[in-house]
Amino acid sequence: MTYLVLRCGTDAPLPASLPKDAHVHDLSAIPTRQELKVMDALATEILPEDPTPSLDEIAAQPDVSHLGTPQLAPQPIPEPLRTVVVGTDAALSAVLTRAMRADYMWVEFGFVPAQLADAPSTPASASTAAHNWGLPTDAEAAWSVALTAPVRPVPLIRNDSGLAIAGSAAICSWDGGEITGEIIVDDAVLVRQEAGAGAWGTRLVPMLDAPGIVAATALGPLYGEPPAPKGFLARLRNRHTPEPGALDHESVRTGRAVQAGGTEMRVVVDGVSAKRPVDRVTFYRHLRDLQIARP
Incomplete structure (x- = not known):
């Protein structure tokens, strides 16, 4: 060897x-x-x-x-x-x-x-x-x-920009606030909302077996500092700061692909953010498998 x-x-x-x-x-x-x-x-x-x-x-x-x-x-x-x-x-x-x-x-x-x-x-x-x-x-x-x-x-x-995920990835709002858009795992809707409905995006992790991806809705910021709420009602709704990275475990879905479309989205792969916002992104299983040494 x-x-x-x-x-x-x-x-x-x-x-x-x-x-x-x-x-x-x-x-x-x-x-x-x-x-x-x-x-x-x-x-x-x-x-x-x-x-x-x-x-x-x-x-x-x-x-x-x-x-x-x-x-x-x-x-x-x-x-x-x-x-x-x-x-x-x-x-x-x-x-x-x-x-x-x-x-x-x-x-x-x-x-x-x-x-x-x-x-x-x-x-x-x-x-x-x-x-x-x-x-x-x-x-x-x-x-x-x-x-x-x-x-x-x-x-x-991997994603459609040709980046491989080692540990995890995230799809969230570019400004760090609640996301506006739709996120789908295969045929299941994970997120579909206008900003302010409580979802901050999704975190996804590679699986050890098929179908390949496990994802969950984020209930708190996934990257950076969220913007300060504007207006009395917004401040009232956000009087309790969401826990960064908190996930809705009841929302967990598995699939071969995760697709997202929305407004000014941030894509983060293994802690590294894309350089500019996107309005759509897809993560999916590559046609060749990873040959990893593990216990």
Whole structure:
């Protein structure tokens, strides 16, 4: 096996168990496409040409087997490449996005949350991805899983801008207030309202199995500071500040896709906001699964 370790925005010590011939690179906290050329090069060296069906060919298949239970990558790999990302969920999102866009999702991935690598006594609760995958909460065990645990595929969730989600994503109002618009999970309406009806958007998280996405309505701000209410009635209605990130657990829905349309919406992927508001966005399951090492 070839090991590639990407330390993203951290100088965390490497474990003694890391093979001496591993490729180790220190990158930005959120690595750029230029920085990730090292991963491109290793993937191309190991599998110069992919003999399996292309994404277009998979999409044209009459059945939907590729949207069922996540599968191991079908590519005939002479020597597996395991890329271990040491960093935040946002760093992992950037790495997965690059692999997805270059279409080498056969690469195996391991993940060591930055806060564990930097401070072994710190809980991994800040990493939604680590929580979703049941990764260990101490550094030594996290490294062990990232380097040696078998791959257990999960759905890879992306949006229509070509960004992969590592841990979670959110759709909310650009100004931080209650959302105006409609959010649908497959055929189920999650949110349909004018601003002021109590919904602040939605938070969605990749699942471990089909259909791929679990989403819930937000009952409080999902990003930034909400605007101050205007007028007496608005102030009266909002006299109790909603809890940031609070979710309506009775609204939980699962599906293959989440679609939203509305006014001045903000899209947040793994804590990183889009640079400008949108009036529509779709999150959906990618046609290839994520090959992640997990317990």
